[in-house]
Amino acid sequence: MSLYTTISLRKFIWPFRMALLDQFTIKNFGTLKYFLGIEVARSPRGIVLNQRKYVLDILTDTGLEATRPSLTSIKQHHQLGRLLSPAAVDVSAYRRLVGRLLYLTMTRPDITYVVNVLSQAMQAPTKAHEVTTIRILRYLKSTPGHGLFFPASTSLSHTAYCDADWSGCPLTRRSTIAYYFG
Template sequence: MWYHRQLRGNDKENHGLMNVNFSIKDLGNLKYFLGIEVARTDDGVVLSQHKYSMDILSDCGQLGCRPSAFPMEQNLKFYHCPESHKTDASLYRRLIGRLLYLQAMRPDIAYSVNILSQFVSDPRTDHMDVVLRILRYLKSTLGQGIFIPKDGGFNLVGYCDADWLGCPYMRRSRTGYLLLLGGAPVSWKTKKQSVVSRSSAEAEYRAMATTVSEVLWICWLLKYLTVNLEGATPLYCDNEAARHIANNPVFHERTNSR
């Protein structure tokens, strides 16, 4: 506790305390760490995984593949595909694991990777084809990453959406949300909902509830870090019925659980 309180001083004092209590070495400005590349500009900081993406393409022999503009086809439904041939399960699991780590800087592939991770126990060639489609998309967006502006401010904005009955087996919807702090993405997630929603409004409302929980946690964390947010946090949802229920939570036929 004493050391934690002492770290609240200026950077020079903190560096001296670190030298006294730990054996450390100053490596200069951060440029590369755990596959994440850090580039500083006059406007802010850019975080990317260019080398990590190149390593994935190289290991799979996809450096010469044809680039794709999208990670997966629109409205594509995924099945277990028992009639399709089995593929190399170890390779499939390895690719999914590397893509899961890659989405730490790439929220644009989070939805696709979340769906494909359901089939790691019994992958088929149809599933591997979609994974290769993601690799083709990575080749066309190797330099894409996260930009953290220097003067972005401290306004928190949330976006949420739901894929109603997205799972063809369990009939569950998927929740997806993205939180921006000062224009930079700080939290995103896509996950299958725990219950079956009987309408798109119900699925969207559950997505809003999940996003609000994350917003409250982010607000608590920023308050602990003595960061004051600029005003209230707007939450954007593209479902009109869900917005009406959130603004006026009275009895409504769409909220009737009987």
């Protein structure tokens, strides 16, 4: 940030803070380091948001901290949507784990697709879905500190990525499309 931006931000924040102090009791805890399970690391290059401790807690709770890591989070050309025969799976444990993985997708866009596929099977998960959740956890073990990086330098250019898989959904044979703007 430039000096001008810092001064103008202070001019805005100080009256706002004083107005809040008039109405509420506020404590200043200093620089943000950890909030709602998200670790905030600052450097001159930018800010990194990750959920390393949350990943390690999930691995500990599931008993998979000693498992071998995986390089990918899902098999290529998976057939999870086509499985129609449910096997004996603890549905409540599956839902709880997928819910925790959904919260993790805030800082881990690399597992968003897999967690989305698994969350579509919340009503009747199969053994293949359970195996895939274990594979995600093995992948997370290999990359616990990954997260989002926001650079300090600002540019006015944006990058967009798009991918399409024609007739990619195994259930509806519809195209699946994904896009990302950064």
